[in-house]
Amino acid sequence: MFTITRRQFIKLAGSGAALSLVGMPWTVQANSPKIVIIGGGIGGVTTARELIQLHPQLDITLLEPHPVYHTCFMSNEVLSGERPLESIQFGYEFLQKRGIRWLPVPALAIDPVTKKVKIPEGELSYDRLVVSPGIQFRWDQIEGYGKAVSEHLPHAWSAPSQVALLRQQLEAMPNGGTVIITVPPHPYRCPPAPYERASQIAYYLKQYKPRSKVLILDAKDGFPKQQLFMQGWEELYGFKTEHSLIEWLPSQEGKVLRVDAQKMAVYAGELEEEYKGSVINVIPPQMAGQIAIDNDLSDDTGWCPVNKKTFESSRHPDVYVIGDACDASQMPKSAYSAHSQAKVCALAIVASLKGEEISTPAYLNTCYSVLGKEYAISLSTVYRLVGDSIAPVEGSGGLTPEQASAEDKKREYLYAHSWFLNFTQGIFGGEL
């Protein structure tokens, strides 16, 4: 999965990207507590930044083999041609200026007994380990679909190459064709994102291929913000009319059973109906990233059980799992959730190093969905710890009202883009 070679590693190290090889010039001392973080995505980078702010003496190493991170959020706007791929890419240069060592290599294995992480060039010791590897796909769940087939029928549930491929296919498809999106059962990364994707693709089709349509084949019978999505589809894309640009089929007709890439067909529903597409976007069922599965951090659900107050693994002490890979009860798997969990996790790690406990945390999630030009909706929720579960605080947060005006939706659209800039700047920007 990771393609970095020894030669590339040495080159990166020489260029300063892996400054770690020559030691850290700032406040790190021989007896500084060692933190290793696996994964330079939203959860991993946020944890690194929070930790160094809370405890500048920590010796922090972040392992991430890709030199550039591409956000999944806003990648649906890349599909519709509303933004370039470059606008969702971020580098790691800022980390070393902040006293965080970045090694551009994958973690290969974890030994929770000797507290070591194996990397291609050797091993790293840790006092506390944070694991935020995101998701991987369950390739064995849909007959006829797998990693090789995804090079033709993209999932585009990670960027950049899969997103670029789906975009190319949309541009190449004929006017009058059907784009099929298949949606997996819960839990999966970003529950509203398939419906935002359908909206963004419809937006593209409406402008350039108006005789085409998007067909959503769903393994579920409902989805987040459903009323608002459907209202938006009616206003923008003729939903429920003969010429609708979007059609949604719930599980009875829509649950995908198999795919035939040769025939460009998907078979779904209780009658195993055949649906043909000019473009087929299969979003497969998911589970925690491989490093978590291989190292006994997950249970038989495929996700990693954690202490919900601290995000320490229920299976191995001093190992913390955050983001999409962990089971965070009712919090959805989103970037905002990963960010919020990372903050709680950093507090818990610093407290544990000092032999203290943190007070009861609160957690946040906000999710914008952009349905078209100057049209967005949002959902915000505040969560708290209830027993050993993370549950929404009743009456907290908010949802775009169904009676919101066009002006309100336009404002939500501006907020969505402003959130993207602020959020990514806060994580990948140079300032702490």
Ligand SMILES: Cc1cc2nc3c(=O)[nH]c(=O)nc-3n(C[C@H](O)[C@H](O)[C@H](O)COP(=O)(O)OP(=O)(O)OC[C@H]3O[C@@H](n4cnc5c(N)ncnc54)[C@H](O)[C@@H]3O)c2cc1C
């Ligand atoms: C189409 C789409 C739209 C979305 N829109 C939104 C949105 O609007 N709002 C929102 O909040 N969320 C959104 N999300 C969800 C969001 O992208 C994820 O929930 C978020 O990225 C999870 O963060 P993470 O740290 O768990 O994983 P990631 O951000 O995926 O980071 C994991 C990192 O770990 C690295 N890694 C994996 N294994 C190893 C290893 N062995 N060694 C070292 N590194 C490793 C990977 O290379 C990766 O960089 C969307 C997702 C999709 C697919």
